[in-house]
Amino acid sequence: MKFFIDTANLDMIKEIDSWGILDGVTTNPSLVAKEGTDTPTRVAEIAKILGDRPVSAECMSMDAEGMIAEGRKLHAIAPNVNVKLPMCVESLKATRVLSSEGIDVNMTLIFSPLQALMAAKAGAAYVSPFVGRLDDIGTRGSDMLAETVGILYTYGFDTEVIAASIRHPTHVLDAADAGCDIATIPYNILKMMVSHPKTDEGIAKFKADYEKVNGPQ
Numbered sequence: 187m188k189f190f191i192d193t194a195n196l197d198m199i200k201e202i203d204s205w206g207i208l209d210g211v212t213t214n215p216s217l218v219a220k221e222g223t224d225t226p227t228r229v230a231e232i233a234k235i236l237g238d239r240p241v242s243a244e245c246m247s248m249d250a251e252g253m254i255a256e257g258r259k260l261h262a263i264a265p266n267v268n269v270k271l272p273m274c275v276e277s278l279k280a281t282r283v284l285s286s287e288g289i290d291v292n293m294t295l296i297f298s299p300l301q302a303l304m305a306a307k308a309g310a311a312y313v314s315p316f317v318g319r320l321d322d323i324g325t326r327g328s329d330m331l332a333e334t335v336g337i338l339y340t341y342g343f344d345t346e347v348i349a350a351s352i353r354h355p356t357h358v359l360d361a362a363d364a365g366c367d368i369a370t371i372p373y374n375i376l377k378m379m380v381s382h383p384k385t386d387e388g389i390a391k392f393k394a395d396y397e398k399v400n401g402p403q
């Protein structure tokens with residue numbers, strides 16, 4: 187499973203990139219606004235850090251014509267920039283055109299397998315089902331993930347499923363169990379995933395036993 191980080195913060199991206207496990211970055215208008223900058227500026231900086239790894243940049247236009255124009259501009263920033271569109275009829279129309287021009291679309295704000303299926307039929311390179319926001323309203327986001335992956339696999343779509351809106355490490359586990367291609371994970375969750383109290387306990391014990399024989403390190 188590929189790990190993307192869900193942030194527009196350059197320091198967080200650079201730190202996780204140094205771990206050697208980063209496959210891409212997703213941004214959205216809220217994440218970019220948090221950094222006090224604008225999408226084209228920040229996405230250009232992120233694209234440079236990532237080399238050929240994908241970075242998602244979200245359009246703000248809400249009609250197909252505007253999405254196509256904005257998507258072309260965003261993709262022109264760097265070849266690894268893909269275009270994020272919120273699931274709706276206008277985005278389906280825009281996805282058909284952008285994908286035919288070789289511009290990858292990440293269809294976002296997906297909350298049902300049928301939305302994902304329609305986005306895949308329109309040619310989306312990625313779909314982003316929001317598992318956390320479904321959990322937030324008491325529905326099982328992980329069930330939607332599994333159903334989405336199953337349906338796209340059944341019909342042979344190349345569209346990659348990005349588990350998004352990750353609230354805790356268990357969502358990453360659910361994404362892996364469901365066979366998602368990608369999980370886009372917040373910085374703090376990545377930090378939580380790497381550690382375990384039994385690992386810390388084991389490291390301390392190994393150190394203590396070593397030092398009994400070899401003296402303090």
Ligand code: G3P
Nearest residue numbers: 192213214318319350351
């Ligand atoms: O960036 C897309 C998605 O991961 C955001 O999810 O619910 O944490 O705002 P959320």
